[in-house]
Structures are given as C-alpha cells and as structure tokens.
Amino acid sequence: MNNAATTWPKPPEVLKAASEVFSSPFHEHGRTTVQDAPDYVGMARESVADFFGVKDHSHVIFTSSATDSLNMLIHGFASRYRKPFHAITTDLEHNSVLRPLRTLEREEKCSLSIVRTTGPHVKHEEIRDLIRDDTALVVIGHGSNVLGSVQDIEAIGKLVRKSGAFFLVDGAQTAGQFPVEPGKLPVDAFVFTGHKSLFGLPGTGGFYLRSPEQVNPVRQGGTGVDSSGKYQPDEMPIKFETGTPNFPGIAALNAGTGFVRRKGVDTILSQSCRMTSYLVKALGEIEGVRLYNSLPDLPVITFTVDGMESEDIGFILWKAYRVVVRTGLHCSPLIHERINASGGVRISLSCMNTMEDCEGAVRAVEEISGTLQ
Amino acid sequence: MQILKTNKFKRCVDGTVLKEYSVDEEVTRELLTYFGEFGTVKILDNLKQPFFSFSKEAYFSIKGMVGDQTLYVRYHEEHIEEAHELFTTMLEQWTPGEIESDIM
Numbered sequence: 001m002n003n004a005a006t007t008w009p010k011p012p013e014v015l016k017a018a019s020e021v022f023s024s025p026f027h028e029h030g031r032t033t034v035q036d037a038p039d040y041v042g043m044a045r046e047s048v049a050d051f052f053g054v055k056d057h058s059h060v061i062f063t064s065s066a067t068d069s070l071n072m073l074i075h076g077f078a079s080r081y082r083k084p085f086h087a088i089t090t091d092l093e094h095n096s097v098l099r100p101l102r103t104l105e106r107e108e109k110c111s112l113s114i115v116r117t118t119g120p121h122v123k124h125e126e127i128r129d130l131i132r133d134d135t136a137l138v139v140i141g142h143g144s145n146v147l148g149s150v151q152d153i154e155a156i157g158k159l160v161r162k163s164g165a166f167f168l169v170d171g172a173q174t175a176g177q178f179p180v181e182p183g184k185l186p187v188d189a190f191v192f193t194g195h196k197s198l199f200g201l202p203g204t205g206g207f208y209l210r211s212p213e214q215v216n217p218v219r220q221g222g223t224g225v226d227s228s229g230k231y232q233p234d235e236m237p238i239k240f241e242t243g244t245p246n247f248p249g250i251a252a253l254n255a256g257t258g259f260v261r262r263k264g265v266d267t268i269l270s271q272s273c274r275m276t277s278y279l280v281k282a283l284g285e286i287e288g289v290r291l292y293n294s295l296p297d298l299p300v301i302t303f304t305v306d307g308m309e310s311e312d313i314g315f316i317l318w319k320a321y322r323v324v325v326r327t328g329l330h331c332s333p334l335i336h337e338r339i340n341a342s343g344g345v346r347i348s349l350s351c352m353n354t355m356e357d358c359e360g361a362v363r364a365v366e367e368i369s370g371t372l373q
Numbered sequence: 374m375q376i377l378k379t380n381k382f383k384r385c386v387d388g389t390v391l392k393e394y395s396v397d398e399e400v401t402r403e404l405l406t407y408f409g410e411f412g413t414v415k416i417l418d419n420l421k422q423p424f425f426s427f428s429k430e431a432y433f434s435i436k437g438m439v440g441d442q443t444l445y446v447r448y449h450e451e452h453i454e455e456a457h458e459l460f461t462t463m464l465e466q467w468t469p470g471e472i473e474s475d476i477m
Contacts, residue, residue, distance in 0.1 A: 320422040371417040
C-alpha cells in the first residue's frame with residue numbers, strides 16, 4: 001500500500017514485456033543494423049502520446065524519472081530564458097520541484113514565490129495574486145503525494161498562460177490513475193513517471209513539451225543520428241533524448257500504459273475511490289488516529305496516531321502485518337510544516353489493491369492504536 | 374547474544390546512524406527485562422507480534438519485534454563509538470536465565 005512511491009504488484013503483462021526485451025538484439029535508431037526487432041521506444045512514444053492526448057508524438061520525451069524530467073525542464077527553461085526571472089510554485093510540492101527551483105534561486109537565476117495553501121487545493125487566485133510582470137515560470141503538482149488532492153490545472157493553466165508564463169505541471173501522482181490529457185489542456189509541459197500508476201519499472205519517466213523552442217537541452221551527447229553535427233540537434237525527440245534508451249523500462253512502460261488504457265482510467269479511479277472512502281471512514285473512526293485530508297481525490301491517505309512516532313507505526317505495520325506504507329515527510333517538507341505534522345504515515349493504493357487489503361490495514365492500525373489507549 | 378551480520382547502514386540527516394543487525398538468538402521478554410537495566414524499554418503487546426523499543430538517551434536506541442532475530446539500532450553520531458561498544462557489550466554479556474550485569 002505504498003503505490004504513491006512505486007506501484008506493486010505490477011500487472012503480469014508488464015513483467016512479461018520487460019523480460020521479453022532481452023530475447024533479441026535491440027532496435028536502436030541509428031546505432032545498429034538490426035531492422036526487424038520491435039521498436040520499443042517508438043511504440044511506447046506513440047502509446048504514451050495517445051494516452052495523454054498529444055497529437056505530435058515526437059513531443060513526448062523519455063527520461064529516467066519524473067525528477068529527471070523536472071530538472072531537465074526547469075533548468076532547461078532557465079537556460080533558454082537567459083535572464084533572471086520570477087517563478088511561482090506551491091507548498092504542496094515535492095522536492096523534485098522545490099530543489100531545482102531553489103537551486104536557481106541560490107544561483108540568482110530566479111526569484112521564487114511559494115503559494116502557502118490553506119486547504120488541500122490550490123486556489124487559482126492564490127496563483128493570480130503572485131503573478132508579476134517578470135513571472136516567467138509556474139510549476140504546480142497536479143496531485144499531492146501527501147494530501148491526495150488534485151489541482152484544477154485547466155483553470156490555473158488558463159490564468160498562467162494568459163500572463164505569458166511557462167506552465168509546467170508535475171503529473172507524477174496523477175498519470176495513470178486520474179484522467180488527464182495535457183495535450184488538450186493549457187499546459188506547456190507535463191511530467192510523468194513510469195513506475196507509479198502507469199505500472200512501469202523504476203528508472204523510467206518522461207514529459208510532454210508543447211513548444212520545444214522554450215527549453216534548452218541540458219544534456220548533450222549521442223543520438224544515433226547527425227553524428228557530424230557539433231551541437232545537440234534541435235529536432236524532437238532527440239533534442240532531449242541522448243544516450244542509449246532504457247529499453248526494458250520503456251517496453252514495460254508501454255505495457256503498463258496499455259494495461260491502464262484497457263482497464264480505463266475512469267474505472268481505475270472509481271475503484272480506488274471506493275477503497276479510499278472506506279479507509280478514510282474506517283481509519284477516522286479509530287481513537288487516536290488523526291487524518292490530514294478526509295476528502296482526497298487520489299487514493300492517498302496520510303495519518304498519524306497520537307502518542308506514537310510515524311516511523312514506528314510503519315515499522316510495526318510491515319513487521320507484524322506485512323502492510324507496506326511510507327512514513328516521514330514524503331519528500332514534501334513544506335506541506336508537513338503547514339499541516340503541523342512532523343511526518344505522517346501514508347497509505348496509497350493502486351488498482352491492484354483489494355478491499356481485503358484495506359480491511360487488513362484498518363485492523364492493523366486499530367490494534368496498534370489500541371495498544372496505546 | 375552475538376551479532377551475525379550488519380544488514381544495513383544509513384547515515385541520517387538528523388545526526389544519527391541507523392544499523393540493522395542480525396543476531397543469533399530471538400528477542401525474548403527476558404532479554405528486554407535485561408535491556409531495561411541499561412535504559413528505558415517499552416513493549417507494545419496485543420499486536421500480531423509484540424513491538425519493543427529501547428532507549429539509552431543521547432547514546433542509542435533499539436527497536437524490533439519480540440520473537441525476531443533482527444535489531445534496528447540508531448546511534449547518536451557524536452557518541453557512536455562509545456554507544457556501539459556499550460551495545461555490543463550488552464549483547465555479549467546477555468545470558469538467558471541470568472539478567473544481572475556489571476557493565477554499567
């Protein structure tokens with residue numbers, strides 16, 4: 001039940017796809033004479049682009065993770081922008097957003113405003129009030145990995161793009177379990193990860209970038225084509241994809257995306273909402289349990305138990321009950337400051353979980369909490 | 374009780390060092406009573422498997438499950454050598470059926 005970190009278990013077709021990759025030499029564009037092996041990267045690019053409503057498949061880039069994508073986009077945007085600018089983000093963000101922005105701030109390449117939220121959702125007026133003439137970049141997490149809230153990126157995107165700023169959305173927590181088609185939304189770039197709700201393997205991720213000319217590539221190297229060129233080619237996707245791709249990971253991502261499409265994101269969401277509602281109600285009724293969002297949009301529930309360290313709760317859940325959760329700050333320190341929790345226990349579901357899993361987790365938390373009464 | 378191997382080592386940002394040890398005997402209530410001579414022991418019963426924690430303030434803490442052969446030890450970095458020596462001596466001097474010790 002730690003699927004907001006990495007989904008487990010994986011659908012059988014994902015495991016099969018990852019292992020089958022090794023049955024033949026890789027089809028590497030421009031790097032091999034192999035002609036008849038499956039083009040895993042091309043197939044995955046088409047599948048992911050269609051999944052996200054992106055017409056030009058070449059605008060979907062594969063990376064090693066959402067963190068990698070965010071770094072490439074944030075630093076690449078700053079490199080392209082050339083002069084210092086103002087950026088906006090929120091206190092709900094993961095360190096994969098906060099740290100690149102703060103690094104730019106420390107290097108005096110940008111000044112940073114952080115929306116201090118008052119509830120689980122970012123109000124678009126909170127963004128609007130911070131926009132200045134020199135605001136060039138707004139980075140928002142689509143889904144919170146602590147509160148499970150999903151932001152209205154369409155409304156925020158309209159506002160941001162009207163101002164002329166670049167709107168970057170971190171979709172690490174939503175892609176695959178919440179309907180989103182960034183290709184059809186007022187979004188300049190959308191980041192996804194492979195190993196969470198798209199059911200791929202760790203070490204995969206990517207992004208959709210609407211206008212490649214707005215971001216410089218922060219990596220340069222071999223692309224398999226245009227080897228005589230002195231500089232990184234401007235063509236997509238090789239502008240941002242350099243080095244040998246992660247073939248097993250990308251094949252697994254393709255299979256995972258196929259699994260999600262066949263099952264349907266709406267079905268996945270309604271299934272997880274049923275389990276989440278049960279967990280919120282059942283955990284909320286346990287004496288001493290404190291929930292930090294009683295109406296999550298995603299299957300993410302963060303709680304603490306009065307009188308006990310979150311780390312110990314997680315330890316007991318695993319050792320005594322074989323329930324896997326995550327404890328601590330979840331790489332999102334600012335929101336913990338705001339909700340006044342020095343770390344929490346997070347249960348996060350995937351469509352591979354069952355109601356029996358949830359009932360077992362509730363019984364375990366009841367027993368743990370009961371020992372303290 | 375002897376340490377068989379150190380499974381994990383992690384240096385934490387709060388200035389502590391976490392080590393996971395496999396030991397050659399199961400953790401028993403008698404062992405925890407013995408640990409209580411050196412610090413504060415807490416046991417949570419009524420769980421599927423009882424949980425325990427031990428704390429020797431400013432030096433180290435231990436946690437684990439009764440019946441397991443794994444100990445999770447968190448050392449305060451400023452006293453790590455002294456704390457590790459104390460921890461290993463505590464284990465070495467442990468003899469089931471005899472909970473007195475003179476190492477303190």
